[in-house]
Amino acid sequence: MTIVRLGYVAMSVHLQNCSPSQTMTFAQFQRIPDCDAAIRKLERIAVSNLENCLRLLKHNLAHDIRFFRLSSKLIPLANHQELEGWNYIQPLRAILKEIAEFLHKHPMRVDFHPDHFVLLNSPDSEILKMSMKTLRIHQLLLNGMNIPSKHRCVLHIGGGYNDKEKALEQFIHNWAFVPNDLQEMIMLENDDTTFTLENTLYLCEKLEIPLVFDLHHHLANHDNSDWKPQWERIVEIWKHSPLPLKMHISSPRSDQDFRAHNDFVDPDMFMRFLHDIKGTVPQIDCMIEAKRKDGALFQLVNNLKGYPEIEWIDQATFSIQ
Template sequence: MMIVRLGYVAMSMELKNASPSKTMTFAQFQKIEDREAAIRKLERIALENLENTLRLLKHNVFNDIHFYRLTSRLIPLANHEELSGWDYMRPLKGKLREIGEFVRKHDLRVDFHPDHFVVLNSPKPDVLINSLRTLKLHYMLLKGMKIDPTHRCVLHVGGNYKETETSLERFVTNWSEVPSPIQQLIMLENDDTSFTLEDTLFLCEKLGIPLVFDYHHHLAHHREASWEDQWDRVTTTWKGSPLPIKMHISSPKSQKEFRHHADYVDADMFFRFLNGIKGSVPQIDCMIEAKQKDEALFTLIREIEKREEVEIIDGSSFYIK
């Protein structure tokens, strides 16, 4: 039997007043005449985000949820060019340690998925530099939590620039500019418009990067191609990872808006995937990318409980027979 664990992204629909992504724009920052006071306000917002992150993790443990995506917006303006001298990590060390201790105590899997502006195959040097700076922030947050940063950050391949082969080659070239600790941080995901499963596998196999398979993206972009024929290659990219294989699951909002994520996950669609891979790996962690966040997870597990081919483990995990 194969273990399936469900996770969700960043926000809870059930836990109130617990946003981990509160922010301040640079325009708002500039309106505060005392710069030091403005920086202290940024730090208070960041600490509140971290406190809400801890609340969310406690909510997850209470509900037997073992897999969670941290928001990349924990520290507002962390990498803004006008705040280059701000040591934002210093006031956060205690709270980061507390989060890390909780994660380790309850054996939770946490990771990140930075925003679309992190582009490692960009032809523009400044975009690559800014992308590496953002990835370093994620690395430092994980180190501050004393969590092994290996394979904790999902990225898309980047921009296609109307030439797939050249864009893939540029990723390989730019990879040599990525420091080794940051390389170890990264997983790659197939996307819904530019880089197919086959394209992403090319990079993952060449550079030794785990591939996070997004089933919905594959159907949106390349549905005529069989993902099943490539599954062994996907699992092989995870052979050197300390973590179980992970994938993304979501459902189309509608046939007309197929690429957009629905509020919830279609259980039949999910099980078409699971039945295609059962027995191929001992465990798979499935990150739900649905608008209703944890409520989508709760709804899905209630539907899964009714299926004969599963044995429920707890509030977010089950065996598929």
């Protein structure tokens, strides 16, 4: 038996006016003549994003959803070089504390997936520094919410730079420059264009980093290898983590546009996967990466109710025999 917990990404299609990713461009910032007033506006946007984040967490609680990806766009321009001295966390402490108190009362697994410009295998030292600065922002937010930071940020390996083997070794080289407290935040995900499951396993085993298996990415980028012989290695890697094994689930938009995410998840594909892995782990947390966000989760739940081998624990968690 394996327990399966479903989660979704960042925002809801059911809650109105609840975006956690409201933003301001640097051009808009510059058009405000008073710099202090511009910074106060940035802070108001960040507070609003976090207030909406709390609304989303309450929405999740009402539907027994205890697995959620936070938006990485909570604080606009936080890592912009022209705002180097801005203490962006201070004005957020009250709302961060409110979120912390909510999560203490209603425990949920929450994490981040920093944007694609976080490149820990970059040969450019300035890009590496900016990547670590972005990770530090995520760490400060986690600390403000009183969430243990270990294994809370999913990253792709980075760029192939026309030599994939060299790019993998560059990641290992750069890893030595990443502070230990940032290292422990990181999980790595196989991607859909460059680094396969096998490539990602190589780094994860060498550096003791958990691997977030993305089945859709594997189907798009697998070098003619099957994921099943590698599953035991994925499970073994998670023994270093205090959290259950995590994966991403999504379905292709079409055969012609295979890499793009569908609005919903194909329940038959998901069930085939679950039948292959059931009993190999006590629990697996499945993050739905579908265009319809929580709507895709609700639709998948409805679809799965037709399978007799599933026993529902609550509205978003079930066991499979």
